[in-house]
Structure formats: C-alpha cells, structure tokens
Amino acid sequence: MSDTSVPGGSRSAPAFESTDGKTVPFRGGGFSPRPRKFIGLAVFVVLIAVWELGSRTGVISSLVLPAPSEAFGSFMDLVHSGNLWRHLSASLQRLVFGFSAGVSLGLICGTAAGLSSVARAIITPLVSAIFPIPKIALLPLFIIWFGIGEGSKVATILFGSFFPMVIATYSAIDNVDRTLIRMGQSFSLGKAQIIWKIVLPAALPGILSGTRIAASISIILLVAAEMIGAQYGIGAYVLLAGNLMATDQLIAGVAILSMLGLTVSWLISRLEKHFLGWRN
Structure with missing residues (x-):
C-alpha cells in the first residue's frame, strides 16, 4: 500500500497495488472520484447547439419544439x-x-x-x-x-x-x-x-x-x-x-x-x- 495525494487537497490517501502493478486510489466509503467539471457543461453545450441547428434548418419543427x-x-x-x-x-x-x-x-x-x-x-x-x-x-x-x-x-x-x-x-x-x-x-x-x-x-x-x-x-x-x-x-x-x-x-x-x-x-x-x- 502506498500514499497518493487527494484531489483538491494536500493530504494523502492510501493507494493499493493491484496484481498488474497499477496503484488504485482508495478512500473510506469507496474509490476516490476525480472531478471532471467541464465534461457535463460540454454535454449541455453540444446538445443545445444541435437543438438550435436543427430548429434553424427546419429539421425540428418550431411548432413542436x-x-x-x-x-x-x-x-x-x-x-x-x-x-x-x-x-x-x-x-x-x-x-x-x-x-x-x-x-x-x-x-x-x-x-x-x-x-x-x-x-x-x-x-x-x-x-x-x-x-x-x-x-x-x-x-x-x-x-x-x-x-x-x-x-x-x-x-x-x-x-x-x-x-x-x-x-x-x-x-x-x-x-x-x-x-x-x-x-x-x-x-x-x-x-x-x-x-x-x-x-x-x-x-x-x-x-x-x-x-x-x-x-x-x-x-x-x-x-x-x-x-x-x-x-x-x-x-x-x-x-x-x-x-x-x-x-x-x-x-x-x-x-x-x-x-x-x-x-x-x-x-x-x-x-x-x-x-x-x-x-x-
């Protein structure tokens, strides 16, 4: 077991080595997730852009949506x-x-x-x-x-x-x-x-x-x-x-x-x- 830094802080959290030699960050209550702040925002932006394009080109009827x-x-x-x-x-x-x-x-x-x-x-x-x-x-x-x-x-x-x-x-x-x-x-x-x-x-x-x-x-x-x-x-x-x-x-x-x-x-x-x- 080794120590890895916790995302967003200076403290360290335990990490366990798997059988293939890779370290797996671990925390009490589950695996330590890494924040991905911009992925969700990008999904919304892409969906709205496709929606707007579809409406402007007539693919999506403005009466319906x-x-x-x-x-x-x-x-x-x-x-x-x-x-x-x-x-x-x-x-x-x-x-x-x-x-x-x-x-x-x-x-x-x-x-x-x-x-x-x-x-x-x-x-x-x-x-x-x-x-x-x-x-x-x-x-x-x-x-x-x-x-x-x-x-x-x-x-x-x-x-x-x-x-x-x-x-x-x-x-x-x-x-x-x-x-x-x-x-x-x-x-x-x-x-x-x-x-x-x-x-x-x-x-x-x-x-x-x-x-x-x-x-x-x-x-x-x-x-x-x-x-x-x-x-x-x-x-x-x-x-x-x-x-x-x-x-x-x-x-x-x-x-x-x-x-x-x-x-x-x-x-x-x-x-x-x-x-x-x-x-x-």
Whole structure:
C-alpha cells in the first residue's frame, strides 16, 4: 500500500497495488472520484447547439419544439415583465416550507425507528402502507383539509419528502458498522455519546442521499400542486403556457425548473462536502 495525494487537497490517501502493478486510489466509503467539471457543461453545450441547428434548418419543427433562442427570448420577457420573481418566489416559499418540514419530521421519525424497536414497530408499517401511494393522488384530500390555498400545496410537498427521509434515515442507521459501536462501548462511551459521535456521523452519507431524493420528489410535487388552483408559481406558468400552446414559454418554464433542480442538487453537494470531508 502506498500514499497518493487527494484531489483538491494536500493530504494523502492510501493507494493499493493491484496484481498488474497499477496503484488504485482508495478512500473510506469507496474509490476516490476525480472531478471532471467541464465534461457535463460540454454535454449541455453540444446538445443545445444541435437543438438550435436543427430548429434553424427546419429539421425540428418550431411548432413542436422551438429553438433554444426562442425559449431564451421568452425567458427574458418573463424577466423584464417582473413575473419571473413572482412565479419563482411563490414556488420557492412552498418548496422551502414543505421540504424543510418534511425532511425534519422524516429525520426525527427515521432516527427514532433506527434506534428504538418500539418506534420501528409503530413507524415502519405505516411507512410501508402509505409510501407507495402517489402523493399527488392525495392532493384533493389535502384541499378538503387545508383549502385551495398554500396549506394544501405545502402539505403535498411535506408528505412527499417525509417518507423518503424516514426510509433513508433508519436504513442508514441500520447499516452502521457494528464494530464501530462495539469500539465505542470498549472506550466506555455512554449510549448518547455513541449515537451522537458514532452512529449519526456514520449514517450521514445515507441520510444526505435520502435528502437528495426527497428534494427531487419535492420539486415534482411542487409543479403538480401548483397546476391546481395557483395564480403564481412555476407550475402555474407551465400549465398556462401549455394551455395557450406557447411552446417557447413552456420550454422556458421547464428550463427554470431544471435550474431550480440543479441549484438544490448543488446545495446538497456542498453539504456533503462540508459534513463528509472525513471520508477523503
């Protein structure tokens, strides 16, 4: 075994020699990936360039799929009219409230199910019974309970993000290496110290992966909820554009949703980099 430098840092990580003499960088939790920042960007640029070329040459009908330049023009009209912020702020408020509440409750219930046999006996049957139900199918029921306003939309997002977090959290806690727990017990650590210093840090990669899944589901449910009885919101804008057959506005709305998803993914990646730096 030899040491190799860790990408982006001055520390060294162990590397193992394979049978053919090549060194294989290794880190706790998996092989050490090398960042390739510009490959993903290049893929997007090539796809958009081919799309634009196909639209301009008539290979792609503008009625079916308008050129990216037309969609960008609709986006700029949305910016100049001031409606972009109205739609985006409404969507962000619903997403932040619903996602934060769902993730927080899911983390609490998932931790309880992972650490307590009684809590698991109560929570897991309910999760198994309700999780497979499409959450958008429950939106009419939420409208009856909370009204057509913000309450039903936030409740839909909360409900959708809650269950992935519960499952991810207690599964991550279940998968914590028991050797680490026994090591903590051998050093006379109390139960609370073992949970706080060993179990939760070891389960954090799985918990953050569950957060990423919950965020994706939340954005999907946000759009679906805003298509029912919302004046402002990205989902309402997309629905209106579809009803008017304004495909350039429709593509602009979809692009905004894509950027929103990329932003949320980037934020979660920053959290992973901050809290999981010990894996390097």
